[in-house]
Amino acid sequence: MAPAIGGLLIRGDRGAAKSTAARGLAELLPPGPDGLRAPFVNLPLGATEDRVVGTLDLDAALRGEVRLRPGLLAQADGGLLYIDEVNLLPDHLVDVLLDAAALGVVRVQRDALSAEAPARLALVGSMNPEEGGLRPQFLDRFGLCVDVAAPQQPAERAEIIRRRMAYEADPQGFAARWGAEQAALAGRLAEARQLLPEVTLPDPLLDVITTLSSEAGVRSLRADLVLHRAARACAALEGRTGATETDLRRVAPLVLNHRRDPRLPPPPPSEPPPPLPETEPPEQQPDTPPPPGADGPPPEEVFAPSTPAAPLALQAFTPGRGEGQPPRRAAPRSVPDPQAARLDVPATLRSMLGRGAAVPTRDDFRAPMPAEDGGRRVLFVADASGSVGVSGRMGALKGALLDALAGQGGRDRVALVTFRGTGASVLLDWTTDAAQAEAAVRAAPTGGRTPLAHALNLAADLLTGVRGAELVLLTDGRANVPLTPGSDAWADALHAAESLRGIPALVVDTEAGRVRLGRAAQLAGVLDARVQTLEPG
Template identity: 35%
Template structure:
């Protein structure tokens, strides 16, 4: 949490990153926008901007002594204690600065939502709540760096609280709620893995940031930073006028916000943009409407203009347009401009129709007035007043949709091991409090994760014989039960791909890459790590070390060259070495190797038969408990069945590429997901 006694770098002194700064300001004006996700490189002033903005605003009024910093001017936002004090006439007010609360990636669910003292509730009949991060962030800013590395269920909790403004904690039948209105700011580096689309969509705004490329602006940034570090107080004082001006603009916008109105025409433009840009659902429409209104208020207007809608679209749709991890980047700005132009044309058509209707009505009235004129005069005047208006045909634009695979949901196997990590594929027991409570057990040592419901049930039969001394229930140490939790974790999917000349036939390599891409899609959804090894010529090469960046894996796969001999045993050994290194670095890794080859090896490492050498290596992999699958790419009329023999030696799932769709391969590979894996004990000796 920020110490406000030190000089904070001024918000208005941040060079560049205008869109990021605008998104942060809009969320302060209107917290109902749903927060902002900032994606991009490190060192681009993300955290500096968040802290500077909080320091920019004046102090806020809070209930003195309240752990939630309740708003004394809003009865609906008061916690239970403040409501009691209000009824008793003991509510006192103080002023404090807005807080920036940091959420570490390692935070547990109890640390985020807070905890209830169940023992106190049982003995005293009173609720005693220990505040968590959400309570601390109330009426402030919750800053989550590397939010893509946070467990999905914690991200869900954050987004739910940010949307509802309330945090509810339920433990063993006891419920407690408190206000949790905050501005959620998440940052992430896409190369370290993406958020799931369902979570991305729930962020109101999103901006992509990168370093400044203009040399003069970079020099300006350096000079500002040197000046600030040399004398922070003087630097801050020099920017005070600009800070005061922006602060006034924000406060004026907050007051003006309820008075802003948006026309039906602008609402139609918002919906038309969402339809034209292929956005799913309706959250984008609603968020774009709120953002447009907030932009109008920030610009000192009570009417929403087309320019507000366009700017809102750039902030609201950037993370909602790419619904698949391998969708190609399109020129979003051109699509947006085209959609706005189409709307203008439709508005012109409506205006023409309206004018035409009014003209016909006017002519009808004139005809009534001319009923007593001579037929010749009526005919002459009508012929002069008639107009020939033909509306322009409205143009429609049809956007191409990229091919995608429909992948069924995986029911993961249950891992017996107690593993750490995060993901969405395999279930595992966990000793951390981040997992879900599923059952209880008798603890063999002291524990801080008591299962209170099970403990009470264990103590209940003995209450008649125990000395209570005024307590409602007596619990002995023998009654203690510990929670058993489970969570989902990802896997390391290591692709070992045959890039030799025998794979050079175009259709075979295309089909093989299609299968890998489908599995990459599945890995993206399950938050797996992936790695890529290619073997050809005389060696095997690790093209991509294990990473969470699925798009990077796709890039290396597409650029993978083909040709030369088939050193298949070297590919398997390289796969083993990569897996062993990962297990030594992270024992909680769940490795899964996918071999894609026709099995026609013609290079050995020690001079013996290539096939026999491969079987020796494969048997060692099987002994080490490394799960695998073999995709047989052999497609000639005469089949040798070598890949099937290798699969048997590996103890792997065997699949042929012929007559199989990529999603069928994925489903079959899923069926062989690892149940449990023992770390390799050593290296190969072939």
Template identity: 40%
Template sequence: MIASYPFSAVVGLADLKLALVLNAVSPRVGGVLVRGEKGTAKSTVVRALATQLPQVEVVSGCRFSCDPAAPDPACPDGPHEPGAAAVRRPAALVELPVGASEDRLAGSLDVERALTEGVKAFEPGLLAAAHRGVLYVDEVNLLHDHLVDLLLDAAALGTCYVEREGVSVRHAARFLLVGTMNPEEGELRPQLLDRFGLTVEVRASRDPGERAEVVRRRLAFDADPEGFAQGWREEEAALAQRIARARDRVPSVRLPDKRLVQIATVCAGFEVDGLRADIVTANAAVAHAAWHGRDVVTREDVRAAARLSLPHRRRRDPFDAPGMDESLLDDLLGPDDPDDDGPGHDISGPDGSGPDGGTTGSDGTDGRATGPDGSEGSGPDGGPDRGADSGLDPDHSGAAEEGLDSGPPSGSGQDGRAGHGRPGEDGADGVSGVPVGGQVAAAAAPYKVRLLNVPGLGEGVAGRRSRARTAHGRATGSRRPDGRVRDLHVTATLLAAAPHQRDRGRTGSGLLLRPDDLRQVVREGREGNLVLFVVDASGSMAARKRMGAVKTAVLSLLLDAYQRRDKVGLITFRGTGAELALPPTSSVEAGAARLRSLPTGGRTPLAAGLVRAAEVLRVERLRDPSRRPLLVLVTDGRATSGGDVDRAAALLEGTASVVVDCESGPVRLGLATRLAARLRARAVPLSELGTVVHDHRKAS
């Protein structure tokens, strides 16, 4: 078996390592959501943590990892007798793939055997396998909503329930939940964000020295995984012992009423909804105190816990990015207490020694700046350089990393200059940048829009926009199953079996069933679509401050797409051509940011916008053939450059489309309405976009 990358060898990422350790010390903290760009070692750190968790004793032969000291009385493999044989094994690390089914996650009842043989057979899922271990969900924001709901309910209750066709099974499911996500691929709903105890933002360091050390260690690990892990064995063992001691200390840590009031003050001051934030912060503060060998929670423990538990709970609007003002946090906490020793005063144990009896560094290791062979720094053999690792310093606020330049500000050009591009022949810079004499219109607050959907019945990803055959929804019929029955239609099954009872020799009161009698439910629900916005940003749209209203309308449509679980894309056309401002993504925040900084001016290459839309949709059909597109064209219908509009419109034949007519004023040419007729699309005046359609059946 290939050795995993050592937790202690990870360079930097202090907040992430601290959040994971606090959950390892006290599962009551409620898990960690790790947000960050790709390639920042999110998965590496999570997998490395599992090796640091204390081993667990389980009842021998129990598929649900029951604790022999306190077995679950409702365990499907039980009841277990007192003193049952036990085995000791490492804590499990279970990974939930994005494409997992509900049966794979929660477990499945073999309904076919239950009906035909009278046998109650239950196959445990990943929640059972993760009991008393770690459940790791990579790309948690891409999971279907019903799976996320099921997962978080189990994490909150510590129990998994499986109920189907009158048969019920429950079992314990207590685990450390860790989810990772890239915000560029879409956000979680705020109510789901709130269910994660802590959250951490991860970004790659901009310090060349630290980045070089990351590469140096990774190359050494890839060249000799066993040898590299051996070099960190002492640090890993010390860290595991410290986690175990902190776990034992948690029940004895006291949370004074003064600290509880501080926690409530901070949560109220940041205007977080509900009381889950207060509870999570209190549990995290207790875990932080135990991790640092304290028996009483201090101000610094509360501060460290609040930094990790509150940022994602302040996100009110889907277009808001998680974050918090640390100066406000310090103001709400008040001045340091005279009886406190100051920030980070007890970063090791109560006796001032490290977990192995030596002096402790800020990362919980031995603090030496030497390699495993006693030499300083990182030698030619790729040995670890402890001095380069910030580790688990509780006072590491990430300020050094947060303050680093991560590129030009939002809405600016590549060179960081906002509002200045190369002027084109028509006095504009073409498509990118702001035209000379152009302007960037401001958008107002978004509003609720009417339902725009794709006609017909699809079979795409579950969502909330268009009608589709889905795994969840109302039953509309039955069919013969393809393979194993996943969703039995009991009535249809009985009706299929009833005519054959005499031929089968039925003599008793029960029906005689055969596998051919089984029927599966056909369900109809809603799917998410690809909503491709094609926005006219030409000079005619800037007239009479029309673009401000247009941006507000598109922002409202983006908000609607977020709520209906759609992918979105954004094409703008102005000047001499069209630009794909946002490739199709699940991140509506990115679309909102691009739209807010969208300049206007120049000619109207309408045909170019339509051609670019056809190209994007053609590629997306190959990438995601089950997701049906919806084209939303926002324009006044004018075309002053860019080719033949009729020929471009023909490329979009068969695509469900909506034309938002932006023409205004007392004299109207009706160009957008004629364009809608060419596209066989619905024409919706901009002023009527906010009309709420209450009868969804009529809207469909």
């Protein structure tokens, strides 16, 4: 309804009807000036940048004309562009999409030629956070974000199945049954769209806007602007020409939650949850803590980071880069392509001049080959078992992790696996978000046994297919949780380490005390890794 807000991001678990909700929005869009239904364009994950933004018509360019072959953005003009699994798109492509959606125009420039086309569209993306997140600078570009989940009440789930079966049995009859309600909602949106330019927000409410953003730890001014626009859109939807503080607080979660600093505690719920029904009489409920020695999970503690004596000695391993060498960009390459959508102009001209011709033909066309240019990947695997906590080195371990994370470049991605108790878990999936990484490290609990083999197997899964990655393992090596009952935990760990041999690795020995087993060094031998001792500062 208001493209200037910046689009909508839908986050939720798989099977939560994110795509269905996005496609339902297309049915509510007002028709265009020609009276036709507004376009709904689906952007596939495999689309190239030229397919998205469009290309110059090369045949017209050879005749001296500048003409644009429209891409998906131009095709979605006046309608909705939907991107499923937007978190899996390349970052630069997401940036192009958001820029076009915000400006209402798509520009294509190839060397000295440029053209543009209107792209007044609403951008809707959906994603499953379990499959990875968007970089914070791109999250900020989405105006609104809503988190969805499948209902848990049996009656609600049954009604969803009932309606789905009714639609599959008779799509036209199902549409006719709900046609009146859908038409009423579409009409309400069309009226709000006409009213929106007249809606104002009183100047004193700017203080409320800035306070809400500051309390959420949001540094971007874009959030304040979106709050202003979204509150006015909320008022227009209800037929009012003046936005209120109530409108601001209604839209604030949609505007701020995805921009919120992850190091801050979560916001309080807008309404207190209803009390849970009592399942047993009060007199039967225990009112005293269980006696010592009762069954229960082992105690755990969250240690604060402390300064280590020395930083982690990481190496930079990137595609096409060797140890100790500076970054190196691959030389640009081009290939003959008579149907090229993009031209390597120097190579094309060289081909033309080589033939002694004055005008290029399609036989001279050379298409540029993309060069790999990505940051490094560092997987941290941290021992969070009780033995590291008892030795007093968990604080130094966290401090070393935070120090290493702070040194990562903007294009570098890191992931964090911790292991304790009976298994290992991915505490932080591959991300470039330094604030998210810091929050995960600081909140990591400590306690329990040492399932080292489980962690190494999980690390092997995470590193499969990841190029230029480095493994950093922080542990005292005191494995005591086998992979299968009856097997030897240390033998399992050594066997799991063998599957990681060949991956650049650093083993950080966290063992303390007079009697040391030296197992971290043994692990490093199997991994063919470097060894560093972690000492508190």
